[in-house]
Amino acid sequence: MRLAFAVSMVLILSLGTPVNAGDSGPRDVHPSLRSDLIAFYDFDHPMPDDPALERDLGRSSTEIELINGGTASRVVDPAYPGARRALQTRQVGAELSNDDWKAGIYSPTGVRTLRAFNAVGGTTVLGWFKRSMDGPALNTVTPAPDDRYNAIGLAGLLTGDSEGHAVRALLELINVEGTLRLVALGRRIDGGASQTFAASADWQTLLPKDQWVHLAATFDFNAGTMALYRNGVPVEGFYTVAGDPWGVSGPGPHVTSATDPRGIKIGGSFPQNTVERNPCDCRMDALMFLDRSLSAREIASQYRFMKSRG
Template sequence: MKRSRRAAIAATALLGLALTAVASPARADRPGPHDVHPALWSHLVAFYDFDHPVPGDAALERDLGRSGTEIELVNGGADMRVPDRAYKGSGNALQTRQVNPEVAGNDDWKAGIWSSSGVRTLRAFSGAEGTTVMGWFKREMDGPALNSNTANPTDRYNAIGLAGVLTGDSDGHAVRALLELIDVNGELRLVALGRRLDGGSSQTFAAVEDWRNLLPKGEWVHLAATFDFTSGTMALYRNGEPVEGFYTTAGDPWKLSGPGPYVTSATDPRGIKIGGSFPQNTRENNPCDCRMDGLMFLDSVIPAGDIAKQYRYMAH
């Protein structure tokens, strides 16, 4: 990311924080984005539909949630908005992809924001009891992309990045809450991956069903992942329905055996990553040849019934 654009995003984020501080916290009776079910309004920190470029800079996308956290469409800019209807109110979708798999570089199309001091407009995820990540995804790849960071021309990444919130000490890869496809014991699976403490261990909740059935190639699918940091539980949903899954790490990776309360580290996340890692554009990692739309980042565990309501609200 160029220094001038990074500074512009940081300035806008500070403005968003100021506006949030002046206004009262979001309430369920306060109008929210028309594509979001009212049950979710009070929990909606950030929402991107890729139909709202920032005036004067089409490489930035407006946040329709309460935080005002603008994100950058990295490397592809305005060309990453493509006409594709994920749901009834949709206009454009976000296109992410690997550009030059044979070249060691960082030119992959992805989106997000990163700040080494933390993104203060995302403070709702600091000391949080829970988080939900959801949105629409259409895959256009048959497996993880070629690994442009190794000398082996046949080496591939072990994951496909979808969307997530970074930790407070993240280098652009480590996350607090993430939807992705990743290798689990030699088999690619759809997962929710969460980390309660900065620098701590992550836990993964992996779907039992074949990822190719959950995300058929060329088909829009609504996915959601919830992260309950107070109980150490996670869940996955596809088109409003729970997905059967299992935890991949035994023991207590989130350190819930000591004194509570059990919340995330009291640090502002360093950003959001969409379609791959390192939104500051310093490295290519786990690129996703995908389209995405209606991405939501919420500061609580959304109940199963409300996730189903959101899916039906958009799809029907």
């Protein structure tokens, strides 16, 4: 009886262990960061009952949809040693439609599993990106045939009141005073002003065409600061909004609005697939969303950790 009980307890403990514990995804995450990893997508883990959904290897279990592309969005193109498949996002047609390949999740009442980003003091968004476009795509929601969007969406968290576009923390390429730049864009308060930290270097130098690059953006909502990193190294840049758009000059601590994000957007806006905006003809892999602002040393450690995988 004691042996049977012991065996039963082992089975119970084994079944109770999170699926992430022995999975390939978390093994790609530096051990010091795993407890803060809320969502992680390596695009090697389709959900068994619906392969157009991607399993979250972080601790939130927030599945995302591979919108419009479905299983065809997963392509064999390793971004780093040990990687297998990546996500392909792209604009499909240059006419009014809702067929762009992108990924994400959306709920008008907030995504409960993303509650770690509710009233949070910091956030980090990072991952591998390979761009294949030469600039923003043709705008499919305006009548002018040669009009183009002013941005290329990479990956970000939506605010708690987002219509599918407004963000709490975002990595993207956007027009800054007439020049396309790699940026981190953040908003502390729902419906409030955003701040943008823009890279000084040319965006095509930071993201060479058809080459994998590791990017990270950190958001310290308490201090009111952001930072960008490329291949583990800080990127020089500047803030585009003067003053105190996040409202952090008074007594703290300062956190985001006490609302659950309405979702995640990847490769373009509106993950509920009602409108097209800022599509990215890109490939992406190992997208991570953490509930604190990582230090420069931690970003570098994560990049080196992934490069050493095999």
